[in-house]
Amino acid sequence: MKKRVLGMLLAGVMAVSAFTACGNTESGSTAAANPDAGETEEAAAETEEVTETEEGEEAEAPETSEGGALTGTLNVGCIGPMTGGAAIYGNAVQNGAKIAVDEINALGSDFQMTLNVQDDEHDAQKSVNCYNTLKDSDTQVIVGTVTTAPCIAVGEEAYNDRMFMLTPSASSTDVTADKDNVFQLCFADPNQGSASAQYIYDNQLATKVAVIYNNADAYSSGIYQTFKAKADELGLDIVSETTFTDDTANDFSVQVGQAKDAGADLIFLPIYYTPASLILGQAYDMGYTPKFFGVDGMDGILTLEGFDTSKAEGVILLTPFSADAEDAATQSFVGKYNDQFGETPSQFAADGYDCPYAIYKALKFYADKNGGLDVTGMSYDEICEILISVFTDPDFSVDGITGQGMVWDANGEVNKAPKAVVITNGVYVGM
Amino acid sequence: MNNKSKNAFLNYGLVIVFFVVFQALLSTGNISSLLKGLLVPMTAYMILAISLNLVVGISGELSLGHAGFMSIGAFTAAFVEGVILNNIKMEGPLSKNLGVQILIFVISVIVAAVFAAIAGFLIGIPVLRLNGDYLAIVTLAFGEIIKNIFNCIYISIDETGVHISDKNPSLDASFAGKMILEGPQGSVIKKVSIFAAGIILLLLVLIIVQNLVNSKAGRAIMAMRDNRIAAESSGLPIKKYKLMAFTISAAIAGAGGALFALNSTGITPKQFDFNASILILVFVVLGGIGNMTGSMIAAALLYILPEMLRELDVQKYRMLIYAVLLIAVMLITNNEKIRALAGRVFKKKDKVSVKPEAGKEA
Numbered sequence: 001m002k003k004r005v006l007g008m009l010l011a012g013v014m015a016v017s018a019f020t021a022c023g024n025t026e027s028g029s030t031a032a033a034n035p036d037a038g039e040t041e042e043a044a045a046e047t048e049e050v051t052e053t054e055e056g057e058e059a060e061a062p063e064t065s066e067g068g069a070l071t072g073t074l075n076v077g078c079i080g081p082m083t084g085g086a087a088i089y090g091n092a093v094q095n096g097a098k099i100a101v102d103e104i105n106a107l108g109s110d111f112q113m114t115l116n117v118q119d120d121e122h123d124a125q126k127s128v129n130c131y132n133t134l135k136d137s138d139t140q141v142i143v144g145t146v147t148t149a150p151c152i153a154v155g156e157e158a159y160n161d162r163m164f165m166l167t168p169s170a171s172s173t174d175v176t177a178d179k180d181n182v183f184q185l186c187f188a189d190p191n192q193g194s195a196s197a198q199y200i201y202d203n204q205l206a207t208k209v210a211v212i213y214n215n216a217d218a219y220s221s222g223i224y225q226t227f228k229a230k231a232d233e234l235g236l237d238i239v240s241e242t243t244f245t246d247d248t249a250n251d252f253s254v255q256v257g258q259a260k261d262a263g264a265d266l267i268f269l270p271i272y273y274t275p276a277s278l279i280l281g282q283a284y285d286m287g288y289t290p291k292f293f294g295v296d297g298m299d300g301i302l303t304l305e306g307f308d309t310s311k312a313e314g315v316i317l318l319t320p321f322s323a324d325a326e327d328a329a330t331q332s333f334v335g336k337y338n339d340q341f342g343e344t345p346s347q348f349a350a351d352g353y354d355c356p357y358a359i360y361k362a363l364k365f366y367a368d369k370n371g372g373l374d375v376t377g378m379s380y381d382e383i384c385e386i387l388i389s390v391f392t393d394p395d396f397s398v399d400g401i402t403g404q405g406m407v408w409d410a411n412g413e414v415n416k417a418p419k420a421v422v423i424t425n426g427v428y429v430g431m
Numbered sequence: 432m433n434n435k436s437k438n439a440f441l442n443y444g445l446v447i448v449f450f451v452v453f454q455a456l457l458s459t460g461n462i463s464s465l466l467k468g469l470l471v472p473m474t475a476y477m478i479l480a481i482s483l484n485l486v487v488g489i490s491g492e493l494s495l496g497h498a499g500f501m502s503i504g505a506f507t508a509a510f511v512e513g514v515i516l517n518n519i520k521m522e523g524p525l526s527k528n529l530g531v532q533i534l535i536f537v538i539s540v541i542v543a544a545v546f547a548a549i550a551g552f553l554i555g556i557p558v559l560r561l562n563g564d565y566l567a568i569v570t571l572a573f574g575e576i577i578k579n580i581f582n583c584i585y586i587s588i589d590e591t592g593v594h595i596s597d598k599n600p601s602l603d604a605s606f607a608g609k610m611i612l613e614g615p616q617g618s619v620i621k622k623v624s625i626f627a628a629g630i631i632l633l634l635l636v637l638i639i640v641q642n643l644v645n646s647k648a649g650r651a652i653m654a655m656r657d658n659r660i661a662a663e664s665s666g667l668p669i670k671k672y673k674l675m676a677f678t679i680s681a682a683i684a685g686a687g688g689a690l691f692a693l694n695s696t697g698i699t700p701k702q703f704d705f706n707a708s709i710l711i712l713v714f715v716v717l718g719g720i721g722n723m724t725g726s727m728i729a730a731a732l733l734y735i736l737p738e739m740l741r742e743l744d745v746q747k748y749r750m751l752i753y754a755v756l757l758i759a760v761m762l763i764t765n766n767e768k769i770r771a772l773a774g775r776v777f778k779k780k781d782k783v784s785v786k787p788e789a790g791k792e793a
Contacts, residue, residue: 124697129738132464156696216615216701245582245615246701
C-alpha cells in the first residue's frame with residue numbers, strides 16, 4: 001500500500017523536477033550564452049527602470065530633427081522569451097532596446113523612456129499574463145512580443161484595450177491582421193518566403209530544393225506557404241518537403257535523409273536556429289553537404305552554446321541587418337553592444353534597437369506637427385491613437401539600422417528590403 | 432444534516448464566496464489585470480482537478496492522460512464556435528453580443544462534454560481492464576495519442592460546409608474558407624468565457640460529482656476501490672461502475688477544457704501534453720486525494736502562484752520558488768508529527784488517502 005503513495009509522490013516530484021529543470025538549465029544556458037550575464041539578468045529583473053545616462057553620444061542617434069517640444073516620460077513595456085528555447089531572441093531584443101532607450105534618454109531633451117521587460121517563455125498564455133502585468137504597472141506602449149504565436153494572443157488583448165504594439169520580430173501576417181494597433185518592424189512572412197524563393201531563383205543557387213519546416217509553428221508554416229507559392233510560380237523544383245513539430249525536433253535523420261535521397265542541392269530551412277543547428281550537424285555527419293538557406297529565425301545560430309560554428313559555414317540567410325555594414329549608425333550600435341554584452345548583435349538585437357527609436361520618432365513627428373506633446377501620465381489609448389495616426393502617415397518614415405526609409409502601411413506591415421548574408425569564417429558577410 | 436452533506440455544502444459555499452469576492456473586486460475595479468486574466472483559467476483548472484479527483488480519489492485509478500480529455504473539450508469548443516459564428520448573423524463584434532456569447536458557451540460546453548464522454552467511454556473499455564501502474568501508463572499513452580491525432584487534423588469551413596482533412600487546405604491557393612483547426616498550429620478562438628459562467632459550470636460539476644459520490648453508484652465505486660474482491664463477490668458489476676466513473680470524469684474534463692479554450696485567443700495541441708496532465712495531478716495530490724475542497728483550493732493557489740510571483744522582485748527565481756513550495760507542501764503534509772499536530776482536520780484526510788491503497792493491495 002505504500003506503493004501508491006510512493007507513486008503519487010514520485011509523479012509529483014517528477015513534475016516538480018521538470019519545472020526546476022526547466023528553470024535551472026534555461027537560466028543556466030542563458031547565463032553561459034551571455035558572458036555578461038549579470039547585466040542581462042539584471043535587466044530582466046522586472047521593474048528595472050532604465051534611466052541611467054551613461055552613454056552620452058547623441059551623434060550616432062540616426063537623424064533626429066531639432067525643435068518640437070516632446071516632453072515627459074514614456075513607460076515602454078517589452079515582452080519576449082528571456083528563458084527557454086527561444087531565449088536568444090528575447091535577450092537580443094531586450095539588449096538592443098536597452099541600448100536604444102539609454103541613447104534616447106541621453107539625448108538631453110526633456111523626453112525620457114523607461115523600459116520594463118517581462119519573460120513570456122515563448123508561451124501564448126504566459127505572454128498574456130506578462131501583458132496584464134505590464135498594464136498594471138502603467139505601461140503606455142508595448143515593444144513586442146518577440147515571437148509570433150504569443151504576439152497573436154497579446155495582439156488580441158491589446159487590440160481590445162487600445163494599447164499600441166510595435167513588434168520587433170513577430171513576422172506572421174496574423175500578427176497584424178484585423179488589428180490597427182499592431183505594427184511590425186520586421187518584414188512579414190510572405191515577404192520572407194517569396195523573397196527567399198526569388199533570391200534562390202535569381203542567383204541560380206539550386207536546381208533541386210528540399211524544405212524542412214515546423215508545421216506546428218505559425219512562423220515556419222507561414223514562410224513555407226509563400227515560399228512554395230513563389231517557387232511554383234518561378235518553376236523552382238521542390239523535390240522534398242518534410243515537417244516536424246516541437247515534440248519531434250530532436251532527430252532529423254529522416255528529413256535530412258529524404259532530402260539527400262531526393263538529390264536536393266539546397267535545403268531551405270524556414271525555422272528557428274535550435275532545430276536548424278541539429279539539421280546542420282546531422283547533415284554534416286551524414287557527409288551530405290548541400291547549400292543551406294535560412295530566414296531570419298536562423299539568425300542566432302552562431303551564438304548558440306555548444307554548436308560548432310564550422311558546421312554553419314556557407315549557410316545563407318535572409319536578414320535585414322548585418323553587423324559588418326559600414327554605416328556609422330550600425331558601427332556605433334555594434335560597438336556598444338559588444339562593450340555591454342560581449343557579443344556581436346544579431347538581427348533581433350538590431351530590431352530591438354530600432355523599435356524604441358521608431359516610437360520616439362513617431363512621437364516627435366507628432367509633437368512637431370501639433371506644437372508639442374507631454375506624454376507623462378497619458379493613458380495608453382491616447383498614445384495608441386497618436387501612434388497609429390503617425391505610423392500610417394505617408395510622410396512618416398524611419399531610418400534605422402535594419403533598413404533605410406522604413407514606412408508602414410495601414411495593415412501595420414513594414415516596407416523595407418531584405419538582404420542576404422552568408423556565414424564565412426564564423427561571421428555574416430553581406431552577399 | 433449529516434456530515435457528508437455538510438461537507439458538500441461547505442464546498443458550494445466556498446465556491447460562492449470565491450465568486451462573490453472576485454466579482455466584487457472586478458466590479459469595483461480593484462483587481463489587477465493579471466489576476467483578472469487568470470480568473471477563468473483558474474476556474475477551468477479547478478474543474479479539471481475535481482474531474483481527475485473523481486478518477487484518482489474516488490475510483491482509485493491513476494490516470495495520467497487527463498489533458499487529453501481536456502483537449503478534446505477544448506477543440507470541440509473551438510469547432511462549435513467556428514460553426515456557430517459561420518451560421519449566425521450578428522450586429523457588431525462578438526464581445527458586444529452577450530446573447531451569442533451565452534449561446535456559444537452553453538452549446539460548446541454541452542457538446543464538448545458529450546464528445547469527451549464518448550472518448551472517455553471508448554478509451555475506458557480497454558484501459559480499465561488494467562490495474563495500477565499499467566493503467567497509469569496506458570492512460571498516459573492515450574493522452575499522447577489524442578494530442579498527436581489533433582496534430583494532424585485540419586478542419587475548415589466554407590459555404591459548402593465543414594471539411595476535415597489530413598492535409599492543410601490553406602496551403603492551396605484557391606482556398607477561400609476559414610480554418611477552424613489547423614493541425615499543430617491549433618485553433619484561433621474568439622474569447623467568450625465569462626467568469627460567472629465558469630463559476631456556474633464549476634458549481635454544476637460539484638453538484639454532479641458530490642451527488643454521485645453519495646449515491647448508490649458512488650458507494651459501489653468506493654467499495655471497489657477499497658476492496659475489489661469483496662466488492663466483486665458481493666455481486667457489484669465492477670466494469671460498469673469503473674467505466675461510469677471514468678466516463679463522467681472525462682465529460683467533466685471536456686467541459687473544463689471548453690471553458691479553458693473559450694477564454695483564450697488560441698489553443699494548440701501541444702498545450703495539452705503530458706506536463707499538463709501532471710499539472711492537474713499535482714493539484715489533486717497536493718489538495719488531498721479524494722478531497723474535493725482540497726483539490727479546488729490547490730488548483731486555484733498553484734495555478735496563480737507562479738504568475739503572482741511575476742509581480743514581486745524575485746521574478747527570475749519564480750519557477751524555483753514554485754518548485755520549492757511544491758516540495759515543501761509534499762513534505763509537510765506527509766510528516767507524521769505535523770499530521771498528529773494538525774489533529775482532527777488531518778485525521779480525516781489521512782483516512783481518505785489510505786482508502787485507495789487498500790484497493791491496490793487486493
